[in-house]
Amino acid sequence: MVPTHQSQVISLNLFEKIIVRKVQAIVEHAEQQCKKNGVRLTEKRKHILAALLHSGKALSAYELVGYCKEQLGETIPAMSVYRILGFLQSQQLVHKLDLVNKYIACAHITCHHKHAVSQFLICKQCQRVKEINLRDSVIHSLLQEVYDTDFELDSPQLEINGLCGSCGKMK
Amino acid sequence: MVPTHQSQVISLNLFEKIIVRKVQAIVEHAEQQCKKNGVRLTEKRKHILAALLHSGKALSAYELVGYCKEQLGETIPAMSVYRILGFLQSQQLVHKLDLVNKYIACAHITCHHKHAVSQFLICKQCQRVKEINLRDSVIHSLLQEVYDTDFELDSPQLEINGLCGSCGKMK
DNA sequence: AGGCAATATGATATAACATATCATTCGGGA
DNA sequence: TCCCGAATGATATGTTATATCATATTGCCT
Numbered sequence: 001m002v003p004t005h006q007s008q009v010i011s012l013n014l015f016e017k018i019i020v021r022k023v024q025a026i027v028e029h030a031e032q033q034c035k036k037n038g039v040r041l042t043e044k045r046k047h048i049l050a051a052l053l054h055s056g057k058a059l060s061a062y063e064l065v066g067y068c069k070e071q072l073g074e075t076i077p078a079m080s081v082y083r084i085l086g087f088l089q090s091q092q093l094v095h096k097l098d099l100v101n102k103y104i105a106c107a108h109i110t111c112h113h114k115h116a117v118s119q120f121l122i123c124k125q126c127q128r129v130k131e132i133n134l135r136d137s138v139i140h141s142l143l144q145e146v147y148d149t150d151f152e153l154d155s156p157q158l159e160i161n162g163l164c165g166s167c168g169k170m171k
Numbered sequence: 172m173v174p175t176h177q178s179q180v181i182s183l184n185l186f187e188k189i190i191v192r193k194v195q196a197i198v199e200h201a202e203q204q205c206k207k208n209g210v211r212l213t214e215k216r217k218h219i220l221a222a223l224l225h226s227g228k229a230l231s232a233y234e235l236v237g238y239c240k241e242q243l244g245e246t247i248p249a250m251s252v253y254r255i256l257g258f259l260q261s262q263q264l265v266h267k268l269d270l271v272n273k274y275i276a277c278a279h280i281t282c283h284h285k286h287a288v289s290q291f292l293i294c295k296q297c298q299r300v301k302e303i304n305l306r307d308s309v310i311h312s313l314l315q316e317v318y319d320t321d322f323e324l325d326s327p328q329l330e331i332n333g334l335c336g337s338c339g340k341m342k
Numbered sequence: 343a344g345g346c347a348a349t350a351t352g353a354t355a356t357a358a359c360a361t362a363t364c365a366t367t368c369g370g371g372a
Numbered sequence: 373t374c375c376c377g378a379a380t381g382a383t384a385t386g387t388t389a390t391a392t393c394a395t396a397t398t399g400c401c402t
Contacts, residue, residue: 040369042379062358080380082360087379099269099330101359101388121322132320138312142305149303150336151292158329159270165321211398213350233387251351253389258350272359272388343402350397359388366381372374 023053029110030093039091047072048084049093049105058102058122058129061085097122097129099159107131117155123164130164194224200281201264210262218243219255220264220276229273229293229300232256268293268300270330278302288326294335301335 027041027050034041041049051067052059059067061081068074068081076084085103088094094103097120107118108131121130139156146153198212198221205212212220222238223230230238232252239245239252247255256274259265265274268291278289279302292301310327317324 040378042368044380060359077381077383078359079361079382083380098271121317121320121324123322130320130322132317134313134316138309138316141309142313145305145309146292146303146331146333149292149301151294151301151333152335152339153292153331153333156331158331160317160324160327160329162317162322162324164323168323211349213397215351231388248352248354249388250353250390254351346399346401348398348400350395352395353393355391355393357388357390359386361386362384364382364384366379368379369377371376 019054019056023050026053026105026109030091033093033109034091037091039087044076044080045084045087047074047076048081049088052094052103052105057127058097058100058104060102064103095120095131095157097159099161100127102127104129104131117157119156119158119160121164122159122161123167124161125163125167128164134158190225190227194221197224197276197280201262204264204280205262208262210258215247215251216255216258218245218247219252220259223265223274223276228298229268229271229275231273235274266291266302266328268330270332271298273298275300275302288328290327290329290331292335293330293332294338295332296334296338299335305329 027046030049031041031046047068048064051064051071054071055067062078064081064085065076065078068076085094085096089096089103093106093109095106095118096103099120099122104120116133118131119134121132123129134156143153143156198217201220202212202217218239219235222235222242225242226238232249235252235256236247236249239247256265256267260267260274264277264280266277266289267274270291270293275291287304289302290305292303294300305327314324314327
């Protein structure tokens with residue numbers, strides 16, 4: 001069933017409201033975490049984190065500058081964005097994807113358990129990113145094999161290019 | 172036993188000669204391969220490939236510009252280096268390491284068997300790179316698990332940061 | 343050999359990503 | 373309230389990469 005234009009608008013608005021509320025909740029959670037760690041999640045930092053959460057995808061530093069300008073009417077210098085991203089990374093609230101030079105909000109901010117190092121599947125078509133945790137057995141054999149070649153890994157963060165389900169189907 | 176200065180010099184020269192000869196052999200092999208594929212490995216392209224092989228590590232495009240200038244007395248514009256790197260990648264003679272924005276000669280140019288997609292272990296201290304091939308079983312379970320999350324990988328090229336054996340020992 | 347088409351390279355400009363450094367402002371405790 | 377340290381702003385510059393048009397080289401066909 002194809003929805004009418006009218007119903008699309010309504011459901012998009014609803015959807016948007018739900019997202020905004022979710023983002024707020026996550027940001028507040030992050031703020032508490034920061035307080036616990038003796039650091040501050042300032043307004044600017046909240047804006048950047050919220051922007052990443054809201055966009056739902058990986059953004060470059062300069063894309064974040066644009067996002068803040070357009071969505072929040074706030075001009076944040078690129079230098080500040082980089083500093084803030086650095087801070088958010090130090091708090092594990094954001095991860096950098098070196099494969100595409102973009103930044104993404106951690107998918108596990110509100111998880112209470114200590115979360116493992118993640119693997120990232122990056123869709124090279126729509127740029128959406130899925131943060132997954134491979135099974136321990138896979139990680140373990142990977143680490144073991146790398147260790148056997150006389151290399152030490154600090155962490156099994158992996159970034160892998162591919163096509164997500166929906167882009168794959170469109171081929 | 173600590174070698175004398177004199178013997179060090181001699182062995183370094185010897186070592187260097189052996190390396191140079193090896194590089195030549197690999198470049199010639201690459202040239203034959205290219206001919207077979209109906210493309211040309213021009214002088215400039217040979218220089219870039221040889222520079223990568225000779226350095227034994229991953230280099231950025233601009234580092235290659237410097238290398239050619241210093242070692243070969245030849246000034247190649249950065250634009251050309253990028254184009255040549257693109258060509259070499261298309262021929263699988265060079266791989267790009269997105270994690271560090273550098274380029275490395277393929278470790279298997281002279282192998283006759285059709286070679287698999289590789290994994291790269293990148294030492295974040297000395298920048299040396301080890302190109303390995305994980306066991307099929309590991310790759311297979313990795314691919315399977317990614318597939319289960321509704322993602323398609325085009326290739327299991329992995330880039331992993333860590334410390335190589337010798338840098339690890341120095342810690 | 344001569345000329346044509348395709349390929350390769352040069353030159354120049356500019357975009358995209360990132361850091362260094364010094365100045366200014368903000369926030370919270372004595 | 374004043375002071376200190378943390379955060380942000382402003383400016384400059386470094387690094388990585390691509391776009392585009394001009395020139396040169398190569399291989400091929402006649």
